[in-house]
Amino acid sequence: MSNIGLIIEERSRDIGDFLVGRLIPFRKKRMIGPFIFIDHMGPTKLGPNHYMDVDQHPHIGLSTLTFMLEGEIMHEDSLGTKQLIQPGSVNWMTAGKGVSHTERTPTALRNGKEFVAHGYQIWVALPKDFEDIEPSFHHIAADQLPKWEDNGAKFTLVAGQGYDRTSPVPVYSPLFMVEVKNSNAYNLDISGKLKGEIGICIVEGGITACGQAIEKGNILVSKVEDTCDILLDANSHILLFGGEAFSEERFIHWNFVSASKEKIEKAKRDWKDKTFPMMEHDDSYVPLPGS
Numbered sequence: 001m002s003n004i005g006l007i008i009e010e011r012s013r014d015i016g017d018f019l020v021g022r023l024i025p026f027r028k029k030r031m032i033g034p035f036i037f038i039d040h041m042g043p044t045k046l047g048p049n050h051y052m053d054v055d056q057h058p059h060i061g062l063s064t065l066t067f068m069l070e071g072e073i074m075h076e077d078s079l080g081t082k083q084l085i086q087p088g089s090v091n092w093m094t095a096g097k098g099v100s101h102t103e104r105t106p107t108a109l110r111n112g113k114e115f116v117a118h119g120y121q122i123w124v125a126l127p128k129d130f131e132d133i134e135p136s137f138h139h140i141a142a143d144q145l146p147k148w149e150d151n152g153a154k155f156t157l158v159a160g161q162g163y164d165r166t167s168p169v170p171v172y173s174p175l176f177m178v179e180v181k182n183s184n185a186y187n188l189d190i191s192g193k194l195k196g197e198i199g200i201c202i203v204e205g206g207i208t209a210c211g212q213a214i215e216k217g218n219i220l221v222s223k224v225e226d227t228c229d230i231l232l233d234a235n236s237h238i239l240l241f242g243g244e245a246f247s248e249e250r251f252i253h254w255n256f257v258s259a260s261k262e263k264i265e266k267a268k269r270d271w272k273d274k275t276f277p278m279m280e281h282d283d284s285y286v287p288l289p290g291s
Contacts (some may be wrong), residue, residue: 001014002174003190014083031120032199032241033197033244033245034105034124034127034173034175034245034248035130035242036062036124037123037252037257038121038201039121040120041121042070042117043087044116045116046071046111046114047112047115047170048126051109052103052105054286055284055286056100056282056285058095058099059257060093060097060098060131060258060263060264061095061096061250061263062123062125063093063094063124063127063134063172064092064093064123065091065092065122065158066092066121067090068119069118070115070117070118070119071115071118072108073103073105073106073117074106075101075103075137076179076279077100077101077102077137077279078099078207078279080280083091085249088156089140090138090140090145090169092099092137092140092157093135093138094126094172096126096131096135096136097135098133099135099277100276100277100279101279106216109197117212120251122173122237124175126257127172128248131260131263132260135167139169140169144168145158148165152184153180153183154181154183156178156179157237158178158179159176160177161174161195161245162178162194162240163178164193166236169230173243174196175241177240178239179238180232180236180239180240181232181237182232182235183234185188186231186236187230187232188232188238195243196242197222198240198241198242199241199242200219200221200230200239201216201235201241202237202238203238205237206232206236207230207233207238208231209231211215222242246259251264254267270287
């Protein structure tokens with residue numbers, strides 16, 4: 001989805017316990033735990049003259065996590081997967097040593113009517129020892145994800161571990177992604193509930209952290225595990241994400257992520273030469289940028 005240009009960008013600034021800024025990566029923070037890229041789609045109206053059609057493109061060294069809030073996407077890949085993703089469910093594709101895929105508006109929604117597409121495409125870097133594993137795909141339905149409530153706030157553990165719960169998404173390193181929705185103002189307690197670096201993505205509404213109000217469209221990055229108090233405004237919607245950081249640097253070029261620059265260079269050559277794993281029934285092709 002990085003090809004469709006629906007990325008929200010904000011300036012970064014320091015407010016005590018947090019950095020506030022654009023969706024990662026931004027200048028002061030390249031990764032949050034193993035999370036290396038977050039692409040915010042919309043919300044945007046799609047319809048007769050504007051559908052989502054992300055042609056065949058490659059990945060290595062990461063898992064993609066697709067999480068829709070509104071609208072639907074049809075995912076197909078070089079493993080032979082064909083999976084519709086609907087709001088609240090998770091598509092988790094592990095690229096490992098190499099996979100290609102497309103993301104398109106499903107046929108059922110190409111009916112001449114407008115609809116809203118809104119969601120997140122997230123890249124989670126793989127641990128160094130898992131970068132060359134065989135690619136795989138998992139779809140986890142919304143009703144399979146752990147859900148609970150606290151003082152009127154509704155929680156969903158999208159991936160990883162947090163709040164003494166475990167998501168069925170098959171992750172490869174200690175991480176978490178939690179969705180929180182609240183109707184009334186809510187004091188969010190994350191102290192001791194989540195391990196590692198912590199990011200807070202404000203989807204709707206706003207929060208007050210360290211005495212400062214932060215509006216939707218921003219990501220906050222905690223610089224310490226025990227953060228200051230966080231107050232969610234009424235009718236807010238946030239995503240908590242992060243986990244344990246890797247000891248090695250990660251390099252990113254286009255859709256390729258690796259601890260090895262050599263692996264990225266090989267993936268670039270393979271994609272340019274079309275020796276990369278390709279889909280059998282889709283001849284679309286997104287060229288390597290600059291080639």
